[in-house]
Amino acid sequence: MTDTMEKAGKLALICALSALLLGVVNSVTEPIIAIRKAAELKAALENLLETGTPGPREDLEDEGTIKARYSVTGADAWILEFIGMGYGGDMKVLASYDFNGEIQDVVLMDNAETPGLGKKAEADGYMDKFIGTGGTTPVPVTKNELEAPDEVSGATITFAGIAAPLKEGSAYVKALGDDK
Amino acid sequence: MDQVLRIFWGFLSTVLFGGLLGTGLAIASRKLKVEKDETVEALEGAFPGLNCGACGYAGCGSYAEAVAAGTDEDLTKCKPGGADTLEQVGSIMGVEVDTNAARMVARVHCIGGSEEAVRSFNYQGISDCTAATVLFNGDKACKYGCLGLGSCAGVCPVNAISKTDNGLVVVDQDLCISCGKCVDICPTGVMRMIPESADFIVACNSRDKGKDTKANCKVGCIGCRICEKKFPDAGYKVEDNLSFLSYDSKDPGRAEAAAKCPAKCIIPNKVKAEEASNAG
Amino acid sequence: MRELTKGFIKENPIFILMLGLCPALAVSTQVVNALGMSAGVIFVLLGSNIMVSLLKNFIPDEIHIPVYIVIIATFVTLVDLLMQAYAPALSRSLGVFVQLIVVNCIILGRAEAFASKNGVKDSIMDALSMGLGFFFGLTLIALIREVLGAGTITLFPMGNFNGVIEVPGLVQAPVRIISLSAGALFVVGYLKAMFNWISSRPGKEEI
Amino acid sequence: MSYFAILITYVFISNLILAQFLGLCPFIGVSKNVESAVGMGFAVTFVMSIASLVTWALYHFILLPLGLTYLQTIVFILTIASLVQLVEMVVQKYSPVLYKALGIYLPLITTNCAVMGIALINIQSGYNVLESFTAGIAAGIGFLLAIVLMSAIRVQMETEKVPRFLKGAPIAFISGGLMAMAFMAFDKALLNNLVG
Amino acid sequence: MSRFRTFPKGGIHPQDYKEATCNKEIQNASLSSIAVVPLSQHIGAPCECLVKKGDLVEEEQVIGKAGGFVSANIHSPVPGEVKEIKKIFLPNGIAVDAVVIEMQGEFKRLGKETTPADWNSMSNEEIAAKISEMGIVGQGGATFPTHVKLSLPKGKVCETFIINAVECEPYLTSDHRVMLEKADEVLEGIKIVQRLLNPGKTVIGIEANKMDAVEHLQSLISTKGYDMEVMPLEVKYPQGAEKNLIKAVTGKEVPSGQLPLEVGVINANVGTCLSIYEAVVFSKPVIERIVTVSGGAIKNPSNLKARVGTSFRTLIEDCGGFSEEPVKVIAGGPMMGFTVYDLDTPVTKGTSGILALTAKEIKAAKPTACLSCGRCISACPMGLNPTKIYKYVDFNMSDEAAAAGLMDCVECGSCSFMCPAHIPLVQGFRGGKKVIRKNSMKKAGK
Amino acid sequence: MKDKLVISSSPQFHHPQSTASIMWTVSACLLPAGIWGIYIFGLRSLLVLAAAIISAVATEALLNKIKGENTIADGSAFLTGLLIGFNMPPAVPLYVVVVASFFAIAVVKWTFGGLGGNWMNPALAGRVFVFFSWTGGMTTWTLPRVPGADAVTGPTPLGSIKVGLSSITEGINGPLDLLAAEGVPVTYTDLFLGRVPGSIGEVSALLLIVGGLYLLIRKIANWEIVVSYLGSFALLVWLFGGFRYGQGLFAGDVLFHLFSGGLMLGALFMATDMVTSPLTSKGMLIYGVGCGFMTYLLRFFGSVPEGVSLAIIFMNIFVPLINRAFQPEKFGLVKEEEASK
Numbered sequence A: 001m002t003d004t005m006e007k008a009g010k011l012a013l014i015c016a017l018s019a020l021l022l023g024v025v026n027s028v029t030e031p032i033i034a035i036r037k038a039a040e041l042k043a044a045l046e047n048l049l050e051t052g053t054p055g056p057r058e059d060l061e062d063e064g065t066i067k068a069r070y071s072v073t074g075a076d077a078w079i080l081e082f083i084g085m086g087y088g089g090d091m092k093v094l095a096s097y098d099f100n101g102e103i104q105d106v107v108l109m110d111n112a113e114t115p116g117l118g119k120k121a122e123a124d125g126y127m128d129k130f131i132g133t134g135g136t137t138p139v140p141v142t143k144n145e146l147e148a149p150d151e152v153s154g155a156t157i158t159f160a161g162i163a164a165p166l167k168e169g170s171a172y173v174k175a176l177g178d179d180k
Numbered sequence B: 001m002d003q004v005l006r007i008f009w010g011f012l013s014t015v016l017f018g019g020l021l022g023t024g025l026a027i028a029s030r031k032l033k034v035e036k037d038e039t040v041e042a043l044e045g046a047f048p049g050l051n052c053g054a055c056g057y058a059g060c061g062s063y064a065e066a067v068a069a070g071t072d073e074d075l076t077k078c079k080p081g082g083a084d085t086l087e088q089v090g091s092i093m094g095v096e097v098d099t100n101a102a103r104m105v106a107r108v109h110c111i112g113g114s115e116e117a118v119r120s121f122n123y124q125g126i127s128d129c130t131a132a133t134v135l136f137n138g139d140k141a142c143k144y145g146c147l148g149l150g151s152c153a154g155v156c157p158v159n160a161i162s163k164t165d166n167g168l169v170v171v172d173q174d175l176c177i178s179c180g181k182c183v184d185i186c187p188t189g190v191m192r193m194i195p196e197s198a199d200f201i202v203a204c205n206s207r208d209k210g211k212d213t214k215a216n217c218k219v220g221c222i223g224c225r226i227c228e229k230k231f232p233d234a235g236y237k238v239e240d241n242l243s244f245l246s247y248d249s250k251d252p253g254r255a256e257a258a259a260k261c262p263a264k265c266i267i268p269n270k271v272k273a274e275e276a277s278n279a280g
Numbered sequence C: 001m002r003e004l005t006k007g008f009i010k011e012n013p014i015f016i017l018m019l020g021l022c023p024a025l026a027v028s029t030q031v032v033n034a035l036g037m038s039a040g041v042i043f044v045l046l047g048s049n050i051m052v053s054l055l056k057n058f059i060p061d062e063i064h065i066p067v068y069i070v071i072i073a074t075f076v077t078l079v080d081l082l083m084q085a086y087a088p089a090l091s092r093s094l095g096v097f098v099q100l101i102v103v104n105c106i107i108l109g110r111a112e113a114f115a116s117k118n119g120v121k122d123s124i125m126d127a128l129s130m131g132l133g134f135f136f137g138l139t140l141i142a143l144i145r146e147v148l149g150a151g152t153i154t155l156f157p158m159g160n161f162n163g164v165i166e167v168p169g170l171v172q173a174p175v176r177i178i179s180l181s182a183g184a185l186f187v188v189g190y191l192k193a194m195f196n197w198i199s200s201r202p203g204k205e206e207i
Numbered sequence D: 001m002s003y004f005a006i007l008i009t010y011v012f013i014s015n016l017i018l019a020q021f022l023g024l025c026p027f028i029g030v031s032k033n034v035e036s037a038v039g040m041g042f043a044v045t046f047v048m049s050i051a052s053l054v055t056w057a058l059y060h061f062i063l064l065p066l067g068l069t070y071l072q073t074i075v076f077i078l079t080i081a082s083l084v085q086l087v088e089m090v091v092q093k094y095s096p097v098l099y100k101a102l103g104i105y106l107p108l109i110t111t112n113c114a115v116m117g118i119a120l121i122n123i124q125s126g127y128n129v130l131e132s133f134t135a136g137i138a139a140g141i142g143f144l145l146a147i148v149l150m151s152a153i154r155v156q157m158e159t160e161k162v163p164r165f166l167k168g169a170p171i172a173f174i175s176g177g178l179m180a181m182a183f184m185a186f187d188k189a190l191l192n193n194l195v196g
Numbered sequence E: 001m002s003r004f005r006t007f008p009k010g011g012i013h014p015q016d017y018k019e020a021t022c023n024k025e026i027q028n029a030s031l032s033s034i035a036v037v038p039l040s041q042h043i044g045a046p047c048e049c050l051v052k053k054g055d056l057v058e059e060e061q062v063i064g065k066a067g068g069f070v071s072a073n074i075h076s077p078v079p080g081e082v083k084e085i086k087k088i089f090l091p092n093g094i095a096v097d098a099v100v101i102e103m104q105g106e107f108k109r110l111g112k113e114t115t116p117a118d119w120n121s122m123s124n125e126e127i128a129a130k131i132s133e134m135g136i137v138g139q140g141g142a143t144f145p146t147h148v149k150l151s152l153p154k155g156k157v158c159e160t161f162i163i164n165a166v167e168c169e170p171y172l173t174s175d176h177r178v179m180l181e182k183a184d185e186v187l188e189g190i191k192i193v194q195r196l197l198n199p200g201k202t203v204i205g206i207e208a209n210k211m212d213a214v215e216h217l218q219s220l221i222s223t224k225g226y227d228m229e230v231m232p233l234e235v236k237y238p239q240g241a242e243k244n245l246i247k248a249v250t251g252k253e254v255p256s257g258q259l260p261l262e263v264g265v266i267n268a269n270v271g272t273c274l275s276i277y278e279a280v281v282f283s284k285p286v287i288e289r290i291v292t293v294s295g296g297a298i299k300n301p302s303n304l305k306a307r308v309g310t311s312f313r314t315l316i317e318d319c320g321g322f323s324e325e326p327v328k329v330i331a332g333g334p335m336m337g338f339t340v341y342d343l344d345t346p347v348t349k350g351t352s353g354i355l356a357l358t359a360k361e362i363k364a365a366k367p368t369a370c371l372s373c374g375r376c377i378s379a380c381p382m383g384l385n386p387t388k389i390y391k392y393v394d395f396n397m398s399d400e401a402a403a404a405g406l407m408d409c410v411e412c413g414s415c416s417f418m419c420p421a422h423i424p425l426v427q428g429f430r431g432g433k434k435v436i437r438k439n440s441m442k443k444a445g446k
Numbered sequence F: 001m002k003d004k005l006v007i008s009s010s011p012q013f014h015h016p017q018s019t020a021s022i023m024w025t026v027s028a029c030l031l032p033a034g035i036w037g038i039y040i041f042g043l044r045s046l047l048v049l050a051a052a053i054i055s056a057v058a059t060e061a062l063l064n065k066i067k068g069e070n071t072i073a074d075g076s077a078f079l080t081g082l083l084i085g086f087n088m089p090p091a092v093p094l095y096v097v098v099v100a101s102f103f104a105i106a107v108v109k110w111t112f113g114g115l116g117g118n119w120m121n122p123a124l125a126g127r128v129f130v131f132f133s134w135t136g137g138m139t140t141w142t143l144p145r146v147p148g149a150d151a152v153t154g155p156t157p158l159g160s161i162k163v164g165l166s167s168i169t170e171g172i173n174g175p176l177d178l179l180a181a182e183g184v185p186v187t188y189t190d191l192f193l194g195r196v197p198g199s200i201g202e203v204s205a206l207l208l209i210v211g212g213l214y215l216l217i218r219k220i221a222n223w224e225i226v227v228s229y230l231g232s233f234a235l236l237v238w239l240f241g242g243f244r245y246g247q248g249l250f251a252g253d254v255l256f257h258l259f260s261g262g263l264m265l266g267a268l269f270m271a272t273d274m275v276t277s278p279l280t281s282k283g284m285l286i287y288g289v290g291c292g293f294m295t296y297l298l299r300f301f302g303s304v305p306e307g308v309s310l311a312i313i314f315m316n317i318f319v320p321l322i323n324r325a326f327q328p329e330k331f332g333l334v335k336e337e338e339a340s341k
């Protein structure tokens, strides 16, 4: 019995030491990680806007691919967060709209697309084909509606997975207007 | 404050968790104690790990178990390991093992290549000696010689055997690990083990009468007994129309006997460099 | 020196001992991942080997595995937390595999096979040797996969250098499948065959 | 995600071995003959499904409420290790037949990163308890499928004239690569089309 | 589908080439001045030699006495002087002692009338003794001593007696000719066996490419009122293999590793029945047999009645010699026969044919690796997986090969014939069986 | 005389077919469809075919050196190269073709022991390898030639359908309607004769069927595979193929799906590769049904328009297992079991 106790005790002791060590380290790194994550999101949101500052996140329910919205102070704009369906699964997309539903800027965040194909959507300039659409001109959703369809060849699924939510977002914002 | 509290909770729950698991495992391990046999492990370490089966077991592991369990008292079955292994095994088992036993290597006892030996027919079939012997025991007129199709080369675990251009095979005795597989598979029995130190061999396996041997092969042993009679201490002994050489004594007479052999079938054991490089 | 270099070829953990295969395949899409992963593994190996060899007399035999696991897990979590805090990009691309160092067979294997039987100094040497071997193997795989599969060699950005070397010709039309899962298995298969060949040549065992 | 989708995902699309590289050591090590591959496959499926449940409970009832997620690794691995031992004991006591079939493979699973991997993936994907369980079983089935197919291929290769240096592990890896290539037929997009 | 019965699984349809000789009447072959008589012309123990060099022997004198239970006497085919006793290779590759007799002196039977004995008045024991004494062996190829086969073990009954008149081997027509020319004798022989075995049923199995023989026998049987049935069978090789024939005729499968008697069947070749008739009625030992000499390289393919010990060369010369250089000379049929390299090889009791084939007929090609086409599997009448077994043999995995059924292989050659990769599967199996036998002997020795 | 006689094991003569004659016969049966491809897509196709064949044979020759054998004459490398060429779009960059051939011969075939050793179809594995690597180049299709015009590119019927289905409108009645709505009208005759974009050798269903029938008659290709593959696929299409157009059960357009894409090439010439298909009839039937099901699944739900190559190599994985499960029944074994009862 004492033998068992001793072994249990020793394992407990080692566990305790580990937990203590990790607890201390965690208390140091946790704030850093949190701050960094917040900063990254903030930077992304701000990059979507020419002027103005994004407000707090509001989660949306039952809005299809639109998962959240951010109101903007200092500019007539909304920022929407989407989850689109790409080749490799969910893709997180952030986009800013003016009150007419015209797309101002888009960025592809977390995704699991194929490097060299879908991942191209992360690159600068990829989203140019969407910017300025959604208001008077419709958001292109099929390859044939593009000026340069070859640009998305081989990654049509990624393209469609971004375009469809953007179009949805445009309609959503049009309906929403400046109704903050 | 919050942080400290969390560290505390973590500390506490991990301690509890660890304690619990520790108790459980300690009890469990007592109940489920598996005796790990150190001897087996040590033996396995000593064996070369080729799993070649020369010992007659499925692999090094099973031989180690058999030795450790005492079911096999012969500690010298691992030929591939050589003296090193023998010594180690001996010390693990606490037994004196004669590590001086000469290393044995395989040697083809036939030099009747395509030039020398008569082939009776045009063999068409599997390139494998055992399969070839189902047809008139092979295409050589001499039914004891090397067919050169290389069944032995196929089973050698270390690729020590290669075919030569003249329809025979040659063993690279440096590579040979004495496993004896080639001897087992050879359908004509022309592959035999000899001590590595052997200086000469009678390179023939024909038990035919001298006349027949002569008709079948230019370099076959005709059983004339010159070697046996003229050099009685050299170790030659003719039985079944064939001279056998025993390597117990180191008598220089062997070289002279080789020179006197009318069939020129007593040759130095070591393969000459050119002959080895002839191997294709 | 022998001790240190044995991990490169003769006892290479990936190719000869065949340990730690999962991370080797999963994170070898880019050279930089391989470097990061190797650093993590070396850190954990060193830490756990030291701790295990220090504690070897203190730990009862029956619970040695759980204790080793706790020790290893602690170091892994340390690496994970530190990476998340200070190397977020790397942390993201290594993904779940940082936490999986804990089950990386190399580490538990070396704790069992070496550190628990040897002194601290030898254990450090062993950890370094195995770690370097892992580093060598992993980087080799990653280099081949990235060059063929993406046409690039991704290192750390430094100054003007953005961290990516492009291989002309390949970068426009890389053999993309090499950077996907199937390619990893092909590359490791042929490398393993190459190691078989090298180590079976007589007289080459000394490396 | 529907349970069907999870099943398809972990059996075909994100097959642990062929797409995620988890559990390669036993995949290469225990696939030399079909019988042991089947045994190993079932053992892994069994342990994975239980481990998915237990780790999910630990995470959601203890680690998360107490803010101790940083202890995830340590707790999970300890749990899995003890679980394997526990399962071994229970099976041995109550089902000698099953023990005979799976027994020798159970200890090997402790250091199999597939089990740990699926536990972590479950948490990361935010599955509920039943989804986690399904994922555990599905991942196990995926492992079973891959290792059994691989073993049949390897047994067939025993009697083919494979070049010497490619025999054994290299041929297993390259076969695995070809399998992975064929499994790329299944992708997330296919799943989407299939389940809506 | 054919309207005739056959065995269900496996089998092949090689071109049969029988038209060359099937209409040629049996002719007497020349005698060679030297007869080489092997002392083992059957399965089982070799004979004990009763003569020595320089002895004078008479025609039909016993020169080799059965060397065991499974063995058969050997008689001198010609009168003459024993020149020597030497080792020769039989076509099956086995080296045996052979008595070399230089012909001289007088023939006993040639050209003389002999009175037939009335076998109906003989007892079963007397008949059996005659069969044994006269050295009758199966002439269907296996050369199993007939008296052994016909002595039923205690407690066993023969439900069906099957006469194997299938002659499924391409080229061969000797059984066919015997049925046309010696039907009365054959039927009488069958009657004798019926007396011995008392079978429930007697069936003569003939392939449908010999309908003339079927009709001939049927009409004879019905006029004589014999209790036997002629059963035409679909043309398919190896219909004549005894287990497949039994399956075709009775629908029963002889269990693996067992004898036909297990399912109540005994079977004998037509030629064997003829020999039984001659032995019992005329006390004539087996010193002659019908040999088909055929093949693309033979000038006048024929059916010859030849004495045991006559060289192949003599028979080929009787047929006008070679019209072109043959690539292979075969003893037996092309599917199961053995190639010989020496034309001085003698005819034995089991030699059903001598074929000299040209390259065009052989259709040899360089073997390649197995394509896993599965043709060997579809062809195998024994339901084996030849490609798998061959690979096991090739990789020296004899235990696995045995487990896969190597020992059940009857070496019919269907698999090798079909194999597009031209792999000598049968040769591999024979080698593999040899190794297995060697290993089990070694084990027994230990 | 004496030395010339051949001694060999029984049987002493042989069925006329050999590995080489089979391989060359298959190649010859492919020839008409290949010529049609060259005619309709232009001389560039000939270049692609030549590149595929030459690189396949050259790789085989190179690897022959290592093992010291000569297997060029057996025609299997030629055939593999030819089939790779058949499976390439006419405008594919040549390096893609060369890599496909190299991968097929060196990795898929030689690594596993050369002819007969491979468990996966080399030509298809090579094609899939380059497809996943250079998806763009592998999905650019040349339009069938209009006399006098330059080569232009456009989608294959199956590709157009995949795109079109995402925005399907009312009143469309099956694939042919959809294609017309998409502006690429196609008739059954076009499909049957091969006047549509596609891989060089796959477009002419007619010529492939003619060649395939010859192989079936000569028993070079196994009818079990062809029938079960095409049958199960047609059945699935007929049953469920209509759903996508809102037509419900039993309304799929079987003819369209049978004659489009690489199905005929795959079912007649590639699924029937004896090396990588099961040994026994039962096994072949299962394998064929598996191929049919996979092709249906990938064509209708997959992210890529075409599913035949992936379906076949996917089923190749199962062949060793199928071969273990469906062994021939040994003669006399049933009795043995009964006896022991």
Ligand SMILES: Cc1cc2nc3c(=O)[nH]c(=O)nc-3n(C[C@H](O)[C@H](O)[C@H](O)COP(=O)(O)O)c2cc1C
Residues within 6 Å of the ligand: A086, A087, A088, A113, A114, A115, A117, A118, A119, A152, A153, A154, A155, A156, A157, A158, A159, C180, F131, F132, F135, F139, F303, F304
């Ligand atoms: C290995 C591989 C990776 C792929 N990755 C992507 C991707 O990241 N994004 C995407 O939209 N499609 C991806 N695809 C799908 C196809 O490229 C795409 O659906 C198909 O080619 C249709 O494109 P097209 O209409 O432009 O020809 C991938 C396909 C493969 C084989």
Ligand SMILES: Cc1cc2nc3c(=O)[nH]c(=O)nc-3n(C[C@H](O)[C@H](O)[C@H](O)COP(=O)(O)O)c2cc1C
Residues within 6 Å of the ligand: E137, E138, E139, E140, E141, E142, E143, E144, E164, E165, E166, E167, E168, E169, E238, E239, E240, E241, E242, E243, E267, E268, E269, E270, E272, E336, E410, E411, E412, E413
């Ligand atoms: C493949 C094969 C084919 C055979 N073909 C025949 C045949 O055509 N005619 C025949 O009489 N015996 C044939 N036999 C021999 C029979 O199996 C059996 O030995 C014989 O019919 C018994 O009769 P016997 O003892 O009178 O010779 C064949 C055997 C085998 C293995």
Ligand SMILES: Cc1cc2nc3c(=O)[nH]c(=O)nc-3n(C[C@H](O)[C@H](O)[C@H](O)COP(=O)(O)O)c2cc1C
Residues within 6 Å of the ligand: F017, F020, F021, F022, F024, F025, F027, F028, F031, F073
């Ligand atoms: C492109 C091509 C190349 C050929 N090359 C060879 C060859 O190298 N060797 C050969 O024997 N036959 C060659 N042939 C001819 C085929 O052998 C012939 O079509 C085939 O042998 C017919 O076989 P079958 O009699 O079994 O129908 C070739 C045929 C074609 C179309």
Ligand SMILES: Cc1cc2nc3c(=O)[nH]c(=O)nc-3n(C[C@H](O)[C@H](O)[C@H](O)CO)c2cc1C
Residues within 6 Å of the ligand: F022, F023, F026, F076, F077, F079, F080, F083, F104, F109, F114, F115, F116, F117, F118, F121, F122, F123, F124, F215, F220, F221, F269, F270, F271, F272, F273, F274, F275, F276
């Ligand atoms: C009917 C038939 C179909 C074949 N199909 C293919 C094929 O699809 N791909 C291929 O590489 N070889 C094919 N071959 C050739 C050959 O079998 C192939 O090269 C082997 O798989 C190589 O081991 C085929 C051969 C035949 C007889």
Ligand code: SF4
Residues within 6 Å of the ligand: B108, B129, B145, B146, B147, B148, B149, B150, B151, B152, B153, B168, B169, B185, B186, B187, B188, B189, B190, B191
């Ligand atoms: S030594 Fe024996 S096995 Fe080797 S090639 Fe010669 S005959 Fe064949």
Ligand code: SF4
Residues within 6 Å of the ligand: B105, B106, B152, B155, B156, B157, B158, B159, B160, B161, B171, B175, B176, B177, B178, B179, B180, B181, B182, B183
């Ligand atoms: S097979 Fe023969 S040559 Fe090869 S290692 Fe064994 S004994 Fe030596």
Ligand code: SF4
Residues within 6 Å of the ligand: E376, E379, E380, E381, E382, E383, E384, E386, E408, E409, E410, E411, E412, E413, E414, E415, E416, E425, E426, E429
């Ligand atoms: S030789 Fe043997 S394996 Fe081949 S078909 Fe005949 S019985 Fe079957």
Ligand code: SF4
Residues within 6 Å of the ligand: E369, E370, E371, E372, E373, E374, E375, E376, E377, E386, E387, E415, E418, E419, E420, E421, E422, E423, E425
């Ligand atoms: S017939 Fe020949 S090629 Fe075909 S499976 Fe059998 S052994 Fe292989």
Ligand code: FES
Residues within 6 Å of the ligand: C019, C020, C021, C022, C023, C103, C104, C105, D021, D022, D023, D024, D025, D026, D111, D112, D113, D114
């Ligand atoms: S590293 Fe994943 S199972 Fe070994």
